[in-house]
Amino acid sequence: MSLLLRTFPVITSRSLLSTRPLTRTFRMSSHASADNASIGVHNLTSKKDFDEALAVKGSLMVVDFFATWCGPCKVIAPQVVEMSNRFKNARFYKIDVDELPAVAQELGITAMPTFVLFKDGEKVQDVVGARTAVLEKAIQTHCN
Structure with missing residues (x-):
């Protein structure tokens, strides 16, 4: 599994007041195994990457469908x-x-x-909107 580091802007109340945005570096990979799931949010950049991640069995898969221009997406990103x-x-x-x-x-x-939750390759739930509490409850429900 190849890893690379990417830096993403993090929107916070402090960064909104500053001219210099805060950033965080996350370890990225195309997919993670159920036995050795790495911490962080991983970018899927191709249909092949999505299919490979979906094929991993034994753990809950949470997919955040976002757009770079979407304000609510930027707001919920740190909580995700x-x-x-x-x-x-x-x-x-x-x-x-x-x-x-x-x-x-x-x-x-x-x-x-929109957050789509998959378990063993099957869609189990989706959460539409930047609703942190609803998303967290959905993850708790399906994460064994």
Whole structure:
């Protein structure tokens, strides 16, 4: 599994007041195994990456469908990263709907952010909107 580091802007109340945005560096990979799930949110940049991640059995897969221009997506992003650090039995991914429109269309994504939860390759729930408490409850429900 190849790893690379990417730096993403993190939107906080402090960064909104500053001219210099805060950033965080996350360890990224195309997919993570259920036995050795790495912490963080991983970008899926191709249909092949999505299919490979979906094929991993034994852990909950949480996919954040977002857009770079989406304000609510930016607001909830730090909470999703925090959840990825707390829920060690779940794998967290992001898909930019403008980069992979076919995957978004296949799953019927019509609003951002939309979080789709998969268990053993099957869709078990989706959460539409930047609703942190609802997302966290859904993850707790399906994360064994």
